[in-house]
Amino acid sequence: MRYVIIGGSIASVGAIEGIRKFDREGSITVISDEPDPYYSRPLISYYLAGKIDRAGLYYRKPEFYQRNRVQVITGKACNLAPDGVVTLESGEKIPYDKLLLAVGGTPLLYDRLAAGRDNVVGFYTLEDVERIRLQVMPGIRVAVIGAGLVGLKAAEALYYLNAKPTVVDLAPYPLSGILDPVGGEMVERHLRSKGVECKLGMEVSSLEGTPRVKEVVFTDGSHLDCDMVIIAAGVRPNLALAAGTGIDTGQGILVDEHQETSIPSVYAAGDVAQAQELLSGDKKVVPILPLAWEQGRIAGMNMAGHEAVYRGSLAVNSVSLLDMAIMTAGDSRAEGLCAVGDNPPYYRKIVLQDGGVTGLIAINHVDNMGIITGMIRKRVRIEGHESLLLQPRLNGVDVRSCLPTAITGL
Amino acid sequence: MLKLQKAKFEIGRDFDRCVGCGVCVNQCANEVHFRDPYDESVCADDIKCVGCQRCVHLCPTGALRVVSFASRTREHGLWTSTVINEIHLQSDSGGILLSGMGHSRPDTVYWDRILLNASQVTNPSIDPLREPMELKTFLGRKPPLNRKNSLDAPEKYPQLELEIPVMFAAMSFGSVSLNVHKSLARAAMSQKTYWNTGEGGLHPEVRAYRDRAIVQVASGRFGVSPEYLEEGACIEIKIGQGAKPGIGGHLPGEKVTGEVARTRKIPPGSDAISPAPHHDIYSIEDLSQLIYSLKEATAYRKPVAVKIAAVHNVAAICSGMARAGADILVIDGYRGGSGATPLRIRNDVGIPVEFALAAVDRRLREEGIRNEVSLVVSGGIRNSADVAKAIALGADAVYIGTAALVALGCHMCQNCYTGKCNWGIATVNPRLARRLNPDIGTLRAENLLRAWKHELAEFLGGMGMNAIESLRGNRLMLRGLGLTERELEILGIKAVGE
Amino acid sequence: MTAVVRRVEAQDEYCMGCGLCRLACQVAHSAYPLSIVKAMKTGSRPVPRMSVESSADGMSFRSVRCLQCEDPECVKICISGAATRDEETGVVLIDEQKCVGCWSCVIACPEGAIIGPGTGRGKAYKCDLCLEREFPACVAACPNRALILREVEVVESTTREG
Structure with a gap:
């Protein structure tokens, strides 16, 4: 089996890991126009600030490609023939059996x-x-x-x-x-x-x-x-390669629950992919790192013949900005119940829909916020216990006793 | 008003060792330890300390000491610091002095004045590690000796079968936590002895151990129902208790939480008051009616015990109880414990169980009915030597309450009535009760029984006996040390050297 | 391939909120793992890898630590690759050197088991199961057997990630 992945970033890493989970033998070729693939894009600001060194940028260990026996071609793919050949700008033609488009986005x-x-x-x-x-x-x-x-x-x-x-x-x-x-x-x-x-x-x-x-x-x-x-005004999916190939596109490249595009054996993942969103069920481009990795992994597993289903994108963001912790999850901008405090400034909002939480904003006092993210994922009904989720220090014991279905163990 | 009450303990904190982890703060229900909000340092308010030693045990760096408050009043043989403190407390509060656990004055412990025998030369001792040693004991009514075919109809003589003549005394759920019941019930199951529900009903979670449960019926009748009677292996009518003879019980409403209320079958939050007397018992005949009502209710399939406090004419009362139909007589001496008792009653009413036991055993023998009933004593049984001596003085078995609780972690702070037991024993507060993991409690109670089994076997072997039956009522194995002739006579034993 | 991995099971019923597990965890992960006093009093206080929570009414408690998920959200969300799962031991680890303190793992962990924002260290910490010890420090320190070490058999894939 010849696997070809266009793009070397996080979705690509996820795909390599997904493929190798089930196929140790097939050849994997990564085509990347960046000389230094698989560094973590969100880390570039830390690198700029001098908080990490260049080695710290890498999302995986240096021997990652070697250990997973990945061949890397530095170059730009310019044409994609659905019959199984990728053409590079250099003119080189690379045949594939399974192809992943992890080409990311273009800055607006x-x-x-x-x-x-x-x-x-x-x-x-x-x-x-x-x-x-x-x-x-x-x-x-x-x-x-x-x-x-x-x-x-x-x-x-x-x-x-x-x-x-x-x-x-x-x-x-x-x-x-x-x-x-x-x-x-x-x-x-x-x-x-x-x-x-x-x-x-x-x-x-x-x-x-x-x-x-x-x-x-x-x-x-x-x-x-x-x-x-x-x-830094955001990115839009890089659709140049898909154009004219017959691959269905919307905002991004449309994929099914296996991350497969409208053309069989061609997959897409990451910032370029328009996959199902968890809460709405609509297909959306959600360009964040964890989803890129997850989509890549799902694509990789499916490419290797193991059926894996993408659970749907949930936008989850966490950022520490000049020592202010800011977190959001789900439909964070919708109307919701709020709590505000001072010293340090504190803001919590939970968005409710049909008795469950669908969105979260947390600014400072962010310990335990993953419990709420978990509730969003599991669509836990929280009627009557909304105030628990608004307290500065989210009390896991009380959440557990009031909402036993909210948290499940292993 | 200046409170005259003084601290009983002082907290010593080695600040070189204290790491400020706060375990003393979070473990002290009496709020002795606290964090100073201004600098987060850990401080202590000595006057609230009851001396339970919880903080000392839990402190991970050994930084704490709880020692007696050093400041004393001027020495006086009569007006001791304790006496003065008690007066100050009463003049501060105007109330009855309350206490938990048993008699606290250092009066003579007669067990310690009685010594056991051992074989030398003339008859060989037995090594219990090599020879079988029988501790099996049966409790219940036995057929009279003078009746022909006395072994007929054994079903008329239901028995409790104990592998060690030590049972867990009555302590109600409510006065102690459910985890105490679980611990003792499981230990009684595995060691093949019995535990007693006390007057608080049988909680569904300990129903699994009902085959080894003695269910109590007391003056408040809490938790009593036909099913409850049916569930026990034995029914015990409680007339009195050594810690508070003549006094009823009072579980304050705040301790009657949901579970306690359900188990007692009373409304939550209501005071659970056990009257001083059973209002339907004014005579031996009335007692007999209750005994036979209970026997009727359970089709004569269970022995019925009657428990009284050891009081002055205990021998005559016990004779009446035996004749009224009680199969097992339980005598609780003045050292018996309690979750709550007026201090004065605890220390000044009732008699030591050693004398009560000797007197009752003698009286029943004189009347020719000792062999028909079983005699169980309780009230300050501390160790296997006390057990052996009690059996030699005529008891069939003993109950241990305080010793069992000490095994579970009780440190005898005697503040059970406050409901703030830091060891999770005498409390139903869920914050505190969870501190006694019944898995650990069971193991500790089992260990105590196992250890005492070994020691009893050693005593027996040393005396050249291989069955506890041979020691029962065998006063020849006892000698009194430093006792008056009259005391020796009542106990029915010779003096050392005789 | 099946692997036997350790897990700490918390019996919340018997957790009494004493916090000795947390203290033991701090000490075990300090520069002086043999001395509580030195560990706690030398330099800045060591950070525990777990927490003890109390209900608002103060009646119930819970000793919280990572459940070592088989498909951990923290690993998926980590932007720096600091969070990894060792497929051999089944332990999820956060590499302190690589962590940049973005708290992504905090918003991802459904158990609330990541320590970080409150510590002022700017790094995320989590339970490493004290693999080098016979018993995890918290388990060994629990006076009420509310924490139990279990050896669990799990089915693992043959591929290592990370």
Whole structure:
């Protein structure tokens, strides 16, 4: 059996592990356009901040490919023939029996804004970070476009490097993709209290200055002086390879519960895949690391002939931002029951639907929050015990006694 | 008002060793130890300490000592510190002094003045490790000697069969935790002796051990039902208790929690009051009616025991009980324990069981009915030597209550009535009761019985006997040390050297 | 392939909240595993790998530690590869060196068994089952046998991950 995986990141790692769980013999070829595959993308901000070294970026041990007998080809796949051949830009043709598309996403806005500018950098790859490292120095003014998780982690790293980051976003509050206004404003206050500036609710119209950008100009006419721009406005699935092949796509590549695309023997996983979402049952792209690994693993197991079913994506995020712990799970932005406190600022929200929890926001006092995530996954009915879940210190003993079905052992 | 009551103990904390882990704080239900909110350091409020030693045992670094409060009043033979403290306590509170467990004054313990014999030269001793040693004991009514065919109709003479003449005394669920019942019941099962429910009913979770349960019927009739009577191996009518002769029992409403209430068949939160007398018993004839009602109710398939406190005319009362139909007579001496008793009653009412036993045994022998009934004594039986001496003085078996609880972890702080037993014994508070894991409790109670079995066998072997039957009522095996002639006469034993 | 792995079983019924398991865990994972006093009093306090929880009414308790899931959520969610499951021993471990303190494992663990946000160390910690000891420190320290060491047979795949 010839397995070919396009992409070398986390979904790819999951697929290799999934395949090797059931097939020790088949050949695995990974085609990656990054020279350094399987580093963890969420760690690049830690690397930038100097909290980990380059070796610490890797999601698996250095001998991972060797031990799993994976052949790696550095190159860019440019064509995919559904009859079983992948063509690289170099012209090389690679036949496959089972193919996984783990091609990830493309940063939004980057192409439009960065063109031809030295000091405009994305925040998606290790290469991006290495470019930032060459330019960053104490006191430098950096406009971070995008106040999502990636943008804020970039701003945090810059803060630790004594640069002066300003976070810019169209949304009125940070982390608008996962937080509600209450939580978002709490995060904004926290950022400001640490000296991280925020320009929110502002749309970037253009970056002025060539070859180096000197200011960010907004649609309202105002502008922000800067020495560097980091673009972290999210990613969209990389559909170039799937285009014209007949693979069904929506926002991303549509996959079934086995991570298989509309073309048999071709699978997709990770940030490119549009798989079933746990709570709604709809197919959605949820570009977070754990789901990439899980989808990759499911795809890998199915590719190796072992039927495995994807349980559905649940968006779960946790980030520690300048010592503020922020967690969300499920439908975190919907209306729900809230508790707010001070010292340290504390926010908890649980979203309820049909008597069960479907969403969670937790800012600080985050111990034990996995119990609530577990309840979301298991659709535990919690009527009458909502207040238990809102207490700053979530009491596992009381949760167990009031909601015995909430927690099951091994 | 300045409280005159003084601390009984002082807490010594070695701060070099204390790591501030807080186990003393979380284990002390009396709230002696606490964390100072200002600096998180661990402090102690000595006056609340009852001396249960829980913190000392649990402290992982051995940083704690609980010692008697050193400050004493000026020495006085009559007006001792204890006497003065008691007066101060009463003048602080205006209440009856309450206590738990048994008689606390260091009066003569007659068991310690009685010594056992051993064989030398003229008859050989027996090595219990090599020879079989029989401790089997039967309790229940035996046929009269003068009747012909006395062995006919054995079904009329239901017996309890004990592999060791030591049973667990009556302690109700409510006064002790369910885990105590579980521990003692399981130990009684495995060691083939009996445990006693006390006047609190039989909890469903210990029903599995009913074959070895003696079910008690007392003045409050708590938990009594036809099923309850039917479930026990034996029914015990409790008239009195050595720790509080003439006094009823009172389980305060706050201890009558759901489980206790269900088991006692009373409303939760209501005070469980056992009247001082049985309101239907004013004479031996009335007692006889109750005995036979219970026998009728259980079709004469179970022996009926009657338990009284050892009081002055115990011999005559026991004679009446035997004639009233009691199969087993239980005499509880003034050292018997209790979950709650007025201190004065505990220390100043009733007589030592050693004399009560000797007097009852003699009286029944004189009347020619000793062989028809079984005699069980209790009240301060501490070890196997006490058991051996009691049997030689005429007892068929003994009950142990306090000793059993000590085996489970009781440290005799005598504050059972507060419900704050830090050892999880005399409490139904779920926070505290969980501290006695019945798996551990069972093992400890079993170990105690096993150890005593070995020791009893050693005593018997030493006296050249191979069955406990040979020691029963065998006063020749006893000698009194430092006793008056009158005491020796009542006990029916010779002095040492005689 | 079946493997015999250890598990700590908690009998909550007999947990009395004394916290000696937690203390023993702290000491076992400190620089002075043989001396409670030295472990607790030298430098900053060692972090326990488990916790003891008490109900709001103070009547019931629970000694909480990792259940060593066979398909652990913490391993799936870990962004740094610090959380791994050793297929031979069945033990889920978090490599302190690799952990970046994002608390992803905390929001993923349905048992609430990850220690971290409250410690101020910026690292996640969890039960490692004290594999080098005859008994896990918590089990050995429990005065009421509320913690029991079990040897469990589990069916394992032949592939190692990680």
